[in-house]
Amino acid sequence: MTSERNAHTSDRMELDGNAAAGDFSNIFANDVTTVTIHCDGCGAEQLFAQARVYLGGPGTVLRCRGCDAILARLARTPRGTWLDLSGSRTWMFTAPV
Amino acid sequence: MKSGTPVTEDNDQRGGPTRGSTRLWRKGTLIGLHSQSQHSRTLDLKVPGWPGHRPGQHIDVRLTAPDGYSAQRSYSLAAPVDGNSVSITVDLVPSGEVSPYLYAVMEICDELDIRGPIGGWFVWEPGEPEIGDGPVMLIAGGSGVVPLVTMLRAWRQTGDQTPVILAYSLRGPDDLMYGRELNELRAVGVDIRLIYTRTVPDAHRRVAGRLGLDDIAIPATGQRAERVYVCGPAGFVDHATALLCAAGYPDAAIRTERFGPSGAD
Ligand SMILES: Cc1cc2nc3c(=O)[nH]c(=O)nc-3n(C[C@H](O)[C@H](O)[C@H](O)COP(=O)(O)OP(=O)(O)OC[C@H]3O[C@@H](n4cnc5c(N)ncnc54)[C@H](O)[C@@H]3O)c2cc1C
Ligand SMILES: [Zn+2]
Numbered sequence: 001m002t003s004e005r006n007a008h009t010s011d012r013m014e015l016d017g018n019a020a021a022g023d024f025s026n027i028f029a030n031d032v033t034t035v036t037i038h039c040d041g042c043g044a045e046q047l048f049a050q051a052r053v054y055l056g057g058p059g060t061v062l063r064c065r066g067c068d069a070i071l072a073r074l075a076r077t078p079r080g081t082w083l084d085l086s087g088s089r090t091w092m093f094t095a096p097v
Numbered sequence: 098m099k100s101g102t103p104v105t106e107d108n109d110q111r112g113g114p115t116r117g118s119t120r121l122w123r124k125g126t127l128i129g130l131h132s133q134s135q136h137s138r139t140l141d142l143k144v145p146g147w148p149g150h151r152p153g154q155h156i157d158v159r160l161t162a163p164d165g166y167s168a169q170r171s172y173s174l175a176a177p178v179d180g181n182s183v184s185i186t187v188d189l190v191p192s193g194e195v196s197p198y199l200y201a202v203m204e205i206c207d208e209l210d211i212r213g214p215i216g217g218w219f220v221w222e223p224g225e226p227e228i229g230d231g232p233v234m235l236i237a238g239g240s241g242v243v244p245l246v247t248m249l250r251a252w253r254q255t256g257d258q259t260p261v262i263l264a265y266s267l268r269g270p271d272d273l274m275y276g277r278e279l280n281e282l283r284a285v286g287v288d289i290r291l292i293y294t295r296t297v298p299d300a301h302r303r304v305a306g307r308l309g310l311d312d313i314a315i316p317a318t319g320q321r322a323e324r325v326y327v328c329g330p331a332g333f334v335d336h337a338t339a340l341l342c343a344a345g346y347p348d349a350a351i352r353t354e355r356f357g358p359s360g361a362d
Contacts, residue, residue, distance in 0.1 A: 031217040048218075
């Protein structure tokens with residue numbers, strides 16, 4: 001169903017934010033599934049849990065469910081944990097932090 | 098931290114006992130095994146210091162090989178909170194890396210690394226004000242039934258009165274998980290609809306076929322569920338979400354969790 005739109009990642013698994021919540025919640029020391037992310041590409045707002053997630057490559061990629069742009073990337077390397085949030089304008093934590 | 102090095106519980110006490118402790122890897126020891134269908138089983142684990150969890154949350158499980166290579170997967174918590182015990186129900190993906198180990202190899206007293214509980218959105222706790230008098234609809238594809246059964250157990254344990262519907266899509270009778278428990282839940286008033294997509298057992302009235310609008314209809318005409326939880330393979334979740342939109346459900350009423358790639362469920 002979604003394999004054409006994401007043909008470039010067809011070897012990876014399309015999941016949603018729930019699947020990446022463990023790794024991201026670890027970094028933010030807080031549940032991230034209820035965080036509202038504002039996409040820098042199309043301006044859409046979505047919960048972390050609603051964003052598309054691709055696991056299985058060198059890192060985890062979070063994509064906008066509206067425009068497919070990358071919202072966040074997380075990779076664990078021997079030198080450390082690399083986090084790129086440049087595709088998202090803001091992250092709104094509404095649950096107690 | 099070197100990968101494969103388990104963090105001991107004491108390392109995190111500075112972060113506060115509850116919040117911080119959900120972040121670390123702990124040892125879980127296998128204490129019970131139950132067959133759940135022809136290709137799935139439930140694993141009961143004892144996890145010292147477990148902080149508790151809510152229905153719908155999951156854990157991350159990590160297996161580490163002697164050479165340090167490790168693989169990590171998520172599994173829904175298969176039972177409501179019960180002290181230091183947690184359960185997961187694993188459906189075998191024959192070509193998979195982690196599920197065959199959990200399904201067929203792991204034995205009582207074996208240990209693995211777990212982290213959690215994880216998630217705060219794909220959760221249903223009886224009494225949530227936004228849900229009011231309900232009804233609540235649960236839609237499962239294949240092993241996506243696991244967190245939804247946990248929600249139903251919590252519903253039953255607390256004596257909650259919210260009307261609940263479970264629409265459970267599966268290929269054939271061999272794939273049925275929690276069969277006996279679903280009968281019990283039906284007897285206490287849960288509207289359980291089994292949607293066989295390929296092979297229909299004798300005496301089942303619905304013909305084989307994909308989840309359709311009739312399967313998610315609420316008996317009282319024109320009524321909609323206050324909240325819908327959908328869980329299963331990505332293809333199934335997308336299909337169910339499209340049906341819900343066609344039935345007039347607003348995005349805000351729908352909570353979804355995708356377990357894996359598009360599946361036949
Ligand atoms: C939040 C969350 C909760 C989950 N809860 C459960 C649960 O309660 N019970 C459960 O059994 N699983 C659950 N899963 C799925 C689980 O995490 C694994 O993906 C699954 O056990 C397969 O892992 P594997 O290592 O055996 O297969 P992999 O080695 O990851 O994959 C092997 C092959 O099988 C395909 N594949 C992977 N996963 C699936 C799948 N689920 N169905 C069909 N094909 C697949 C892959 O595309 C690949 O081609 C959950 C996933 C998420 C994200
Ligand atoms: Zn976008």
